[in-house]
Amino acid sequence: MQRKIRVLVGKPGLDGHDRGAKVVAAALRDAGMEVIYTGLHQTPEQIVEAAVQEDVDVVALSVLSGAHMTLFPEVQRLMNAHGIGDKLLTGGGIIPSDDMSKLLERGVGRLFGPGSSTVDIVAYIREWYAERFGADALPPLPPPPARPSPVMGSGAFPSPAIGAKLDAHHARAAAKPKAAPGPKSKAKAKPAAKAKPAARRAAKKAAKQRGAKKAAPARKSAAKKTAKKPAGRGARRR
Numbered sequence: 001m002q003r004k005i006r007v008l009v010g011k012p013g014l015d016g017h018d019r020g021a022k023v024v025a026a027a028l029r030d031a032g033m034e035v036i037y038t039g040l041h042q043t044p045e046q047i048v049e050a051a052v053q054e055d056v057d058v059v060a061l062s063v064l065s066g067a068h069m070t071l072f073p074e075v076q077r078l079m080n081a082h083g084i085g086d087k088l089l090t091g092g093g094i095i096p097s098d099d100m101s102k103l104l105e106r107g108v109g110r111l112f113g114p115g116s117s118t119v120d121i122v123a124y125i126r127e128w129y130a131e132r133f134g135a136d137a138l139p140p141l142p143p144p145p146a147r148p149s150p151v152m153g154s155g156a157f158p159s160p161a162i163g164a165k166l167d168a169h170h171a172r173a174a175a176k177p178k179a180a181p182g183p184k185s186k187a188k189a190k191p192a193a194k195a196k197p198a199a200r201r202a203a204k205k206a207a208k209q210r211g212a213k214k215a216a217p218a219r220k221s222a223a224k225k226t227a228k229k230p231a232g233r234g235a236r237r238r
Contacts, residue, residue: 002139005033005129006056010047011040012063012071020092021062027118028125032142044071048078051087058125061091068095072108088128092116 009025011018018040025035036054038047051059059079063071072091079085092112095103100111110124130138 002137004139005058005125006036006054007033007058007060007125008036008038008047008051008054008056009060009062010038010042010050010075012042012044012047012061012075013065013067014041015063015065015093016040017064018062020064024060024062024092024118024121027122030142030145031122031126032139033122033125044074044078047075048082048084051079052082052084056087057129058088058090061089061093063091063093063095066094068093068103068111069099072103073106076106076108088125090124092121 007028009021009028011021021037025037029035036050036056038050047059047061059075061072061075072089076085076089079087079089088109089107090109090111095111095113097113100113103111109128112121126138
């Protein structure tokens with residue numbers, strides 16, 4: 001009988017970074033598994049108690065604090081004490097390869113370090129499930145979720161309805177004919193109008209200069225006439 005694989009994702013200890021655990025949980029959910037996430041700052045007792053209550057098939061721990069050599073063996077011991085030692089104990093985090101080998105010798109499942117592919121994690125859990133319950137009990141993988149193109153600048157994926165509206169909007173914009181460029185508006189011709197006062201001032205200045213040049217010879221001739229008259233009068237008297 002086929003059924004969904006149930007996985008519990010736990011964050012034991014004081015580790016406060018759960019982005020990787022949430023990414024793995026989302027990948028397992030997209031692969032058709034039922035995922036229970038315990039949240040941050042869980043004790044090994046709380047994680048094992050949740051695994052018993054939820055009747056999970058896999059317990060996956062995310063450890064980034066460096067306490068993996070303590071937390072994994074403790075969770076394994078509690079699983080054996082509660083009668084679920086036959087379940088798969090796996091996980092990942094900042095774990096050196098030598099420590100992974102030591103934990104594997106103690107009965108812990110395969111561990112995944114930074115940069116591991118979620119595809120490999122899904123494949124490993126499905127292989128373990130098929131070996132334990134048989135290939136006929138392994139449920140088929142669901143089709144990959146549809147992910148429309150992200151909205152530009154946001155990085156967020158819109159819903160299919162919003163994506164359809166965006167496509168229709170772009171289609172209308174592409175089909176709409178472009179309007180021919182019209183005559184220049186009066187607002188653009190204002191700079192030329194602003195230049196008129198400057199031209200007027202320049203014309204007035206030039207007119208003043210021309211008037212001053214014409215008046216200068218007249219003043220000189222008048223001065224000569226006034227200078228000759230006294231000389232003539234004096235000569236007659238003598």
